[in-house]
Amino acid sequence: MNTQVKTAASSSPVPDYIRASKGIWSWLTTTDHKRIGLMYFVVMISLFVAAMGMAVTFRLELFSPGEQLFESDIYNRLLTLHGVVMIFLFIIPGIPAVFGNFFLPIMIGAKDVVFPRLNLLSWYCFVVGALIALFSVTLGGIDTGWTFYVPYSQKTDLNVLVPILAAFIIGWSSILTGINFIATTHRMRVKGMGFFDMPLFVWSLYATGWIQILATPVVGITLLLLVFEKFVGVAIFDPAAGGDPILFEHLFWIYSHPAVYVMILPAMGVVSEIIPTFARRTIFGYKTIAYSSIAIAGIGSLVWAHHMFTSGMVDEARIVFSFLTFFVAVPSGVKVFNWLATLYKGSIELRSPMMWCLMFIFLFSIGGLTGLFNASLSIDIHLHDTSWVPAHFHYTIFGGAVVILFAACHYWWPKIFGRMVNERIAIGTCIGFFIGFNLTYMPLFFAGTAGMPRRYADYLPEYTIYHRLSTIGAVILATSILIMIINLVRSISKGKIAPANPWQGATLEWTVPSPPPTLNFTGEPDTSRGAYEYPVEVSDG
Amino acid sequence: MNSGVSEIAREVDHAFLLVGIATGLMLLGITVVMVWFVIKYSRKKSKRVVNIEGHRLLEITWIVIPTIIVTWMFFVAYEGFGMMRQPPDDAxxxxxxxxxxxxxxxxxxxxxxxxxxxxxxxxxxxxxxxxxxxxxxxxxxxxxxxxxxxxxxxxxxxxxxxxxxxxxxxxxxxxxxxxxxxxxxxxxxxxxNDAYRAWVKGQIAKRYKPLEFSGFENPKHPAFGKEDLNIDSTKLFGTYCASCHGEAGDGSGLPGEARNFQSDKDWKNGTRVSDIFKTLIDGIEDTQMRSFPNLTPWERVALAHYVRAFQTGALQHDTQESYDALIKEFELDKITGPGETISVERAMEILSEEAAAEQARDAEATPK
Missing domain, CATH: 2.60.40.420 (Cupredoxins -  blue copper proteins)
Known part of the structure; x- marks a missing residue:
């Protein structure tokens, strides 16, 4: 079967999706899931580089106590912009918007998603929402931090309404993508592929879709309440009028906590693809991993108030939310154990995607395990809103979701662009990233336990050493990432021509040409091989 | 970190340590196993794979044990939280x-x-x-x-x-x-405890601290200590009085008509501070002495005090009682002006408390 596919790929008369039609208009009106995925990628990675630049800038300001480069209001705006762009415009769309769009249909043997035009509409929602968000923060003087807590946010030049409107429009993009993926998974699977034959990446996108559909409407509810308060004069959040600011915190986190799993679940799906491919053996505990995605989506929706242990919320609620939070750690832990077990008796090749994945396991374990401190009531009372928290969530979100986004880039780049990435530079940047990352965020754990509050434009001299190390780390980190991106972009024109299946992967995307043609499959999808079916004898080196 | 500065802090640090050891061991375990497998099953050494699809008992184990560990963690941290939320009644x-x-x-x-x-x-x-x-x-x-x-x-x-x-x-x-x-x-x-009591007293005294106002040679009354009483009485006298009464208060500005303050004879309304105060309000009929309604009550007090100072030895006779009488008669203690105000009673209470304490200290010190 394998040989048959290879010949089909090399002698394919069908043009690939990139060369299928020309001109910017052909991209802006495309309904091809692969092109839409790429369009997301271009917007997101540009915003990512910008937001990374902001982070490096304010880290340089934090190199010494006092105000050197700029004053606190500039710092506060940079911090807010960094958070808003990274969270709402980069990581929440993240892996699903780029790699989900590109690979979900191919992995289940479909020609496209079930609603291709809706898919394009999602992209436009995203772009419009992104523009409004950028406008509100840059020109509207929003300096609230990405959490937009009232009553402060209601007092800013531009009322909190506008950024929440942006979140709402971006939310539509999320909801539509979620609906599209769920419907596609249910309706478009190739004949003979049951739910438990699907690649685990598809499972994780499916679970993510449900979170997007169920949690995102809360943004709309919040927006509606803010409109009522502002224009009808009903007191909802504003304490001066008799409203309750803690209600806003609840609504914010009812959406934003599940959003954390929107970020990390697809990443876990990608790990479940990459590890078997480079260990050349079947995934350990397929069903456990699939179910744990669903468990994370379920339990993860019931833990939002663990962001509020010091908010003034009643003690009983704090106890319940602490208790529930601990259990969301279990399915995440189970996944890690299953991935480790997948290495057992495999034949492991340390190529760059695998390096990123192994680094993910280490960084994400630190992120997850430090989360247990935050789940612990008494410890969190101390650590809440200290630099421990940014350290913790950068380990999970950056060290987790973003590291895997980079892994996915290196893994699927040959498929997307038909060219191989320079492997030596890729591994070099991966190591540089690892050093820079730990140097940036590890000191913040220590600063946090020593009581350094987060979102401080200035700090007491006793915290200088932590900030110095972190700033040096940030420079190394950003440099590595920039080199990595240059290496990736360069390979699009300079890289070696990629074969259809450079990694000997077993999932369906490796059976189609690189890059794939517009309708993905030149013939019937070849389902003779299971998603994790590998021969016992390893054939090549 | 100042560990152990309170019972709660010790409890939190204890929980931190326990959770830290447990998570540290888990991280170590994960990392060691990962590195060990990556080395042991590297492509160079491992050319045959075993496609193990799962192991039910093993998977149940690594669901159940973490569940037990996190439940234990919940209770470890819950202890300190209970402590935090139950302040003693006498706090x-x-x-x-x-x-x-x-x-x-x-x-x-x-x-x-x-x-x-x-x-x-x-x-x-x-x-x-x-x-x-x-x-x-x-x-x-x-x-x-x-x-x-x-x-x-x-x-x-x-x-x-x-x-x-x-x-x-x-x-x-x-x-x-x-x-x-x-x-x-x-x-x-x-x-x-002692330093705390001293601080509290200092805070009270600071709030009510009598501020001397310039031109008052010998302020006799704590009520003068009002912050808005920072009145330059020399300047006031120069503006309103000196043209007739003379800089020296000898009446040289309008000889024969203006009162000589240095003399204590024939004062129409009397020479007490309250008398002078009254004169400043009403003026003296059928003379050039007019009323000064534009002055604030405390400016009048300041001027009365200043005028008294011209009479040799007069200030020695102006006791607290004479100012009390003035304050009482004209209800000066009911004036609310800018800044902190305090009733005279309260201010006197504080001063007498302090005086008593000082006497007590002196009495203690003397026998030695």
């Missing part, structure tokens, strides 16, 4: 108010407010935390005591601690509150 109350961008500490029993927090050592302190309704969220954070609670506008939250050691500790705002969030800091000073 001393301090009202903490966060506003952009400063902390204010009010001591309801002592009726004082301060911008730093001072508490006695070994005494439970319950902080009642709030923010004004038109302000924003803040968070009252005592890192050394491992406690923190948000200041929510229009709502009262609390935390408590009992410092077991004297010292100075940081107070931070931990909830982002705008431009100067990072500068919203204060200090918690934990001091001995």
């Amino acid at each position: 001393m109350i301090v009202q903490v108010t966060g506003r952009q961008w400063a902390w204010e500490f009010a001591y309801p029993e002592e009726k004082i407010t301060a911008s730093e927090m001072v508490v006695p050592v070994n005494r439970a302190v319950k902080a009642l935390i709030t923010a004004p309704v038109d302000d924003v969220l803040h968070s009252f954070y005592l890192p050394d005591f491992r406690v923190k609670e948000d200041a929510v506008p229009g709502r009262e939250t609390y935390l408590w601690f009992k410092a077991e050691r004297e010292g100075e500790f940081n107070i931070f705002c931990a909830e982002y509150c705008g431009k100067d969030h990072a500068k919203m800091r204060s200090t918690l000073r934990v001091v001995s």
